[in-house]
Amino acid sequence: MSAHSVLTIRLVGGHPALDLLNTVDLDRPPKDQDVLRCFRDDTFWAVRVGLLSSSDREFLLDMGERSPSRARQAHVELLHAREALRLVVRAEVDGAAVNPVAAKDFEQAVAAALAHRRFSIFGSPPGWRWLADDIDAVQHRAIxxxxxxxxxxxxxxxxxCAGTDCGWFFLDTSRSGKRRWCSDAGCGTASRVRRLRRKRAAES
Ligand SMILES: [Zn+2]
Structure with a gap:
């Protein structure tokens, strides 16, 4: 389903990585509607999907204010990584070979993300921690x-999603494994209405 802003976009992907892909509508006219329009948008979206805490976001926004050009670059690179991820996921969905350039871009993005994590024995429990001062935190965590x-x-x-002009990705966690729509109330209802209209037109 289409969305208007980073604050209102519905999160139906079932995973932040798929919700990231659904931030841009490539199949739904008008094409290229993107709710991630700037570094600030990226941070608000990341809080909504649970990749950043509110204090992480404040920290990032401060960094962005101090280095606006670097923040702009972080935004552009997030969109680039998103496109590589989209091509990788699309290939899985289509059962096709992954575009080699996208595969390389995605693997490089993963390597960059890994370089920003450290294992710390301190804390309960010990575990992986993200390094502070990372202006690319949204991209690294999402990727x-x-x-x-x-x-x-x-x-x-x-x-x-099987909806007309939708194209949103989701992880089907339903018991039957037969979920067809990004949202039953949106694309599911629209499809049922269309089918009913066709049936009535055929009967009249
Ligand atoms: Zn849909």
Whole structure:
């Protein structure tokens, strides 16, 4: 389903990596509607999907104010990584070979993300920590999450919504494994209405 802003976009992907792909409508006219329009948008979106805490966001926004050109670059690079991820996921959905340039870009983005994590024995429990002072935090967290998702042998296949002009991705976690719509109330209802209209037109 289409969305208007980073604050109102519906999160139906079932995973932040898929919600990231759904921030831009490539299949729904008018094309290229993107809710991630700037570095600030990226940080608000990341809080909504649970990749950043509110204090992480404040910290990032301060960094962005101090280095506006670097913040702009971080935004552009997030969109670039998103496109690489989209091509990787699309290939899985289509059962096709991954575009080699996208594969390389995605793997490089994962490597960059990994370089910003450290294992710390301190804390309860000990675990992986993100380095502070990372203006690319949104990209790094989203891309590493995407890599974990793709590598998860227990996950369901990634699905594309069957709605007309939709194209949103989601992880089907339904018991039946037959979810067809990004949202039953949106694309599901629209499809049922269209089918009913066609049926009535055929009967009249
Ligand atoms: Zn849909």
């Amino acid at each position: 590493l999450g995407a890599a974990d998702l793709l590598a998860d042998p227990a996950r369901r296949p990634i699905t594309v």
